[in-house]
Amino acid sequence: MPIENKIIETRTEKVYFKNGIMYCITKSVPKHNLEDAKENVRATIEISEGTDYRLLVDIRQSNFVSRDARSYYISDNNKGVKVCAFVIDNAVSRIIGNMFMGFNKPSFPVKLFSSTEKAEEWLRSFN
Secondary structure, three states, X not given: OOOOOOEEEOOOEEEEEEOOEEEEEEOOOOOEOHHHHHHHHHHHHHHHOOOOEEEEEEOOOOOXXXXXXXXXXXXXXXXXXXXXXXXXXXXXHHHHHHHHHHHHOOOOOEEEEOOHHHHHHHHHOOO
């Protein structure tokens, strides 16, 4: 069972689990690279304690996510993600979200949202 309300801060994200959803809130940093992706995945694995989870990634503060980082997020190293919602609000975050969905082709359902509430509602529709 995931650890409720434990917060792990990485260089690029704030990661926590609350009310059945894993939250990854991105920070405004110039570049999000492969090492950042590995650190963020380790944080979600630690908090999830190896169980599957719904993932909400708020990328409104993102500036750039490298191809290697995007690939790592959908690799077998990132275990546990059942479904993923991206929260976006500008052209940059929309591009990042679309690149993740279009070029990387995750094996789990992914959708873009302009509000956290709508993303949470959609995520909760999955068991």
